[in-house]
Amino acid sequence: MAADAKRIELAAGSKLVARYLLLALVAAIVLFPVYAAVMVAQKSLTELGSLDVLVPDRIDLGSVPTALGEARMGRYLVNSAVVSVAIVIGQVVTSVLAGYALAFLDFTGRRALLAAVAASLIIPFEVTVVVNFETVQQLGGVDTYWALVLPFVAFPLGIFLMRQAFLGIPRDLLDAAVVDGYGHLGILRSVALPLVRSTVAALSLFSFLLAWNQYLWPLLVTNRDDRRTVQIGLKQLTGAVGPDLGVIMTATLLATIPILVLLVVFERQLIRGLTAGSVKG
Amino acid sequence: MATVKLAAVSKRFDGATLAVDDLDLDVADGEFMVLLGPSGCGKSTVLRLIAGLERPDDGEISIGDRVVNDVDAKERDIAMVFQSYALYPHMSIRRNIGFPLKPRGIARPDRDKEAERVAAQLGLTDVLDRKPGQLSGGQRQRVALARAMVRRPSVFLMDEPLSNLDAKLRIETRADLVGLHEQLDATVVYVTHDQVEALTMADRIAVLDTGRLQQLGTSEEIYDRPANLFVAGFVGTPPMNLWSATVVDDAAVEVAGVRIADASFRGVWSGGSAVVAGIRPEAIELAGDGVPGTVGWVEDLGHEHLIGATTPAGDVACLRWTERGKPPRIGDEVYMRPDPAQLHWFDPATSERIPWP
Amino acid sequence: MAVKRSRRRETRLATALVAPAVLILGVFVLYPLLRTAWLGFFVQDPFGRNSRWVGLDQYRDVAGSDSFLNSLGVTVRFVVLTVPTALVLGLLLATLANQQLRGIRLFRIIFASTIATSVAVASMLWLVLLEPSTGIVNQVLEAAGRDPVNLLNDPDTALATVALTTVWQSLGLVFVVTIAAMQSIPEVLYESARVDGHGRVSRFLRITVPLLGPQLMFLTVVLTIGAFQSFGQIDILTEGGPQDSTNVMVYSIVQQLPLDRGAASVEAVLLFLVVGALSFVQFRWLDRRVHYGS
The missing domain is CATH 2.40.50.140 (Nucleic acid-binding proteins)
Structure with a gap:
């Protein structure tokens, strides 16, 4: 009996080890590109020609200044931050205002507007890029911040998310505010907006991710280095620092750090935002 | 204080049947009027019509000697206690109670002082800095009451304010409310489906069914001389x-x-x-x-x-x-x-x- | 709120509230779509002059052209290569991570980690891995005594390689969405199935997968739309080559943009028809979920 019990225990133990081994193996595969990047980032040009590059033999941040300076990642990061924050603020403001109106106000053209927002929801930006580029060119917007920001300041999905969140507020709370003497603007500021904070947070995070990761539009409307955002800055790296893969990988990792920080801080909102729906990858 | 008068008031919700059907009702100054009826009888709609949360399709609603059909809720000098209490979950009790004073241009320190005065009256002083989520059901109910009282309105509207309390607390609060009504000398329109509440608290009861007034009278009149089969069958356990x-x-x-x-x-x-x-x-x-x-x-x-x-x-x-x-x-x-x-x-x-x- | 003030007053307030959104959506979404369709009726010379009305001719010509059919085919192949693969792998990761083990959180973070990468970042990581002379992939092959490869430069492998990087980048998203849903499946369902004698695989197929239906549907549409809109990975990894074997629709539109505005417009409209239909499906589905769910 005791021997049997021991055998079962052993079997369970080895099963557990097998599970961990499988998890570790899969984790290693998923993580490999990032691991390799971290290793390459710390190696000099001369070390790249061998597999030793994968050996974690030191912590060397030597390529960070090169990436930030010579490779202009510092400038790109600042540009991306400015543009992304501006887009987030714009989207939140327009979504909150329009979402509130579509949820609670009775006005001429309400149904038409809902239909128009729904239509905008299914029009991918890639389709409108031909004419938007023309518009920005005609308005002299190439290499300006506003050209990077303005087209994204209204976000159909954001408008719908906010409308849905407002509609989810218990009706009694809104009625109580009406009886307490508040008009729509007062209700929006004092009751409705504080009650949909979590949706605003999810929307902000989601829209920041989309804005930060944008590629096509910044590529089209920026030519000058001092206006480029970080994503398209990455592609220019090979031109800027030549074949120094270490600097390129450092720069690539630097482009990811702001997002990593955000994700760790706002894990909960991220899941909400993602499940609420994404159209653009 | 003020009277409330409904004259031939009707309200129809889009396409459906009449929620309120040609209703006449006079509430005297300082009266405790209970609107009693089963769910869906239109009693809450009547309350919302008086509050200004709904507009009547027909008829005239007056508060005091003023016709209020086209007057916004905030101009009607009424306060309302909701069945769900409608406390703002993101505000402290102090701010919840003071909230109706803000649109009236009263500064923060004065709002807080008023909130504290009413809170003391209802035994809520200790919880002023908490959020509604941290309060018991009975305390929340009193906060809702305090928020209505802080404005010293001429009419109190109460929509099933006791239905979320447990049985024992409901009986205690019933007595409290009657005492409070006497003390404030206020006009109260009180909606309930609970006939015991109606019989024990009301000066007069208006029994409603299918949007129509079935009987208006004192508790004794309603109980002893039911006006029709509906009232006879509805009142009494x-x-x-x-x-x-x-x-x-x-x-x-x-x-x-x-x-x-x-x-x-x-x-x-x-x-x-x-x-x-x-x-x-x-x-x-x-x-x-x-x-x-x-x-x-x-x-x-x-x-x-x-x-x-x-x-x-x-x-x-x-x-x-x-x-x-x-x-x-x-x-x-x-x-x-x-x-x-x-x-x-x-x-x-x-x-x-x-x-x- | 039920208060119906005078309609005019609400209309004025509403106009002020929706104006910013309407303005932006009008100028940068609705107007461009209509104008793009309109531009498709004109041909012009490469300098953007001598615009001439040709009606539907250009639509017909572009839709029937070899280059358009090539990019349509490439895009569809790209969708087929990426979407099912990402779904299956992400689902497997979620299943693997959906165990009660000490330290499982660490593995969940690792599996979700690619969500932090952008298309450009993921492409740069893989570009360096696949770099022909010093990239790790060829180092490994060399160490194993095999010939070095240049996957991104070979028309037979380029698209699949780009697809691989895209799948890797999407894994985090699929994982996060599916594991969140998996954890909300009540344990009692599995226990009762176990009592009924269902094995591990049977439980996965009969309980997990059907109950993840909404999430899998959501991911399918999102990934498919994303794949149709791919641009960054192509621009960084292959620039549409070699021999147009990775010239997806959006890349083709952007290439045409400075050369032939009319043709670019037509391709954009055709892309809209495909993606618009998919988005519509997703929107309807989302709308229903928001209304009837939770």
């Missing part, structure tokens, strides 16, 4: 027994062939007419003869038994049995004798009360 009866000549009424009353319907009802006899459970005795019935259920309430029986005509008879000894058992044949002095008569065609004697 257990409800009034309603038996089909026949006028056998112009001076007697029979149920299942048994004479239960000598009634004088001369000139109004001829022999053979059908009427409905209403008898409260406490007005029936078991005796050696009377209307026969088969006992269907017996409930032991401790101090008394409730006995349910079925008459030969299929009507349900419910009666209180307060004697000592063994109560009848299920299946027993019993004979029921109603107290002739406590009978109510209704016209089965119109459901209206027949004035008698």
Whole structure:
């Protein structure tokens, strides 16, 4: 009996080890590109020609200044931050205002507007890029911040998310505010907006991710280095620092750090935002 | 303080039937008026119409001597207590109570002072800095009340304010509310589906069903002289027994062939007419003869038994049995004798009360 | 709120509230779509002059052209290569991570980690891995005594390689969405299935997968739309080559943009028809979920 019990225990133990081994193996595969990047980032040009590059033999941040300076990642990061924050603020403001109106106000053209927002929801930006580029060119917007920001300041999905969140507020709370003497603007500021904070947070995070990761539009409307955002800055790296893969990988990792920080801080909102729906990858 | 007057008010929600149908109602200054009725009877809609949360399709609503049909809720000088309490979850109790003062241009320190004054009155001083989520049900209910009181409105509107409390607290709060009403000397319009609340608290009760006023009167009037079959069946626990009866000549009424009353319907009802006899459970005795019935259920309430029986005509008879000894058992044949002095008569065609004697 | 003030007053307030959104959506979404369709009716010379009305001719010509059919085919192949693969792998990761083990959180973070990468970042990581002379992939092959490869430069492998990087980048998203849903499946369902004698695989197929239906549907549409819109990975990894074997629709539109505005417009409209239909499906589905769900 005791021997049997021991055998079962052993079997369970080895099963557990097998599970961990499988998890570790899969984790290693998923993580490999990032691991390799971290290793390459710390190696000099001369070390790249061998597999030793994968050996974690030191912590060397030597390529960070090169990436930030010579490779202009510092400038790109600042540009991306400015543009992304501006887009987030714009989207939140327009979504909150329009979402509130579509949820609670009775006005001429309400149904038409809902239909128009729904239509905008299914029009991918890639389709409108031909004419938007023309518009920005005609308005002299190439290499300006506003050209990077303005087209994204209204976000159909954001408008719908906010409308849905407002509609989810218990009706009694809104009625109580009406009886307490508040008009729509007062209700929006004092009751409705504080009650949909979590949706605003999810929307902000989601829209920041989309804005930060944008590629096509910044590529089209920026030519000058001092206006480029970080994503398209990455592609220019090979031109800027030549074949120094270490600097390129450092720069690539630097482009990811702001997002990593955000994700760790706002894990909960991220899941909400993602499940609420994404159209653009 | 102020009166509230509804004149021929109707409200229809898009396409559906009338939620409020040609309603006339006068609430006197300082009166505690209860709107009583089952869910869907239109009582909450009436309250929302008075509050200005809904607009009537027809008729006129006045508060004091002012017609308020086109007056915004915030200009009506009313306060409302919601069934859900409608406390703002993101604000402290202090800010919740002071919230209605803000649009009136009262500065923060004065708002806080007023909130504290009302909170003290309701025993909420200790929880002023908490959020609604941290309060018990009874405390939340009082915060909702405090928020209504802080403005010193001329009319209080209360929508089932006690229905989310447990039974014991509900009874205590009932008494508190009556005391508060006397102390504030305010006009109150109070909506409930609970007849005990209505009977114990109201100066007058307006019984509503299908959007129409069924009866308006004091608790005694409603209980002792129900105006129609609906009120008779709705008010009273257990409800009034309603038996089909026949006028056998112009001076007697029979149920299942048994004479239960000598009634004088001369000139109004001829022999053979059908009427409905209403008898409260406490007005029936078991005796050696009377209307026969088969006992269907017996409930032991401790101090008394409730006995349910079925008459030969299929009507349900419910009666209180307060004697000592063994109560009848299920299946027993019993004979029921109603107290002739406590009978109510209704016209089965119109459901209206027949004035008698 | 039920208060219906005078409609005019609400209309004025509403106009002010929706104006910013309407303006932006009008100028940068609705107007461009209509104008793009309109531009498709004109041809012009490479300098953007001498615009000439040709009606539907250009639509017909572009839709029938070899280059358009090539990019349509490439895009569809790209969708087929990426979407099912990402779904299956992500689902497997979620299943693997949906165990009660000490330290499982660490593995969940690792599996979700690619969500932090952008298309450009993921492409740069893989570009360096696949770099022909010093990239790790060829180092490994060399160490194993095999010939070095140049996957991104070979028309037979380029698209699949780009697809691989895209799948890797999407894994985090699929994982996060599916594991969140998996954890909300009540344990009692599995216990009752176990009592009924269902094995591990049977439980996965009969309980997990059907209950993840909404999430899998959501991911399918999102990934498909994303794949149709791919641009960054192509621009960084292959620039549409070699021999147009990775020239997806959006890349083709952007290439045409400065050269032939009319043709670019037509391709954009055709892309809209495909993606618009998919988005519509997703929107309807989302709308229903928001209304009837939770």
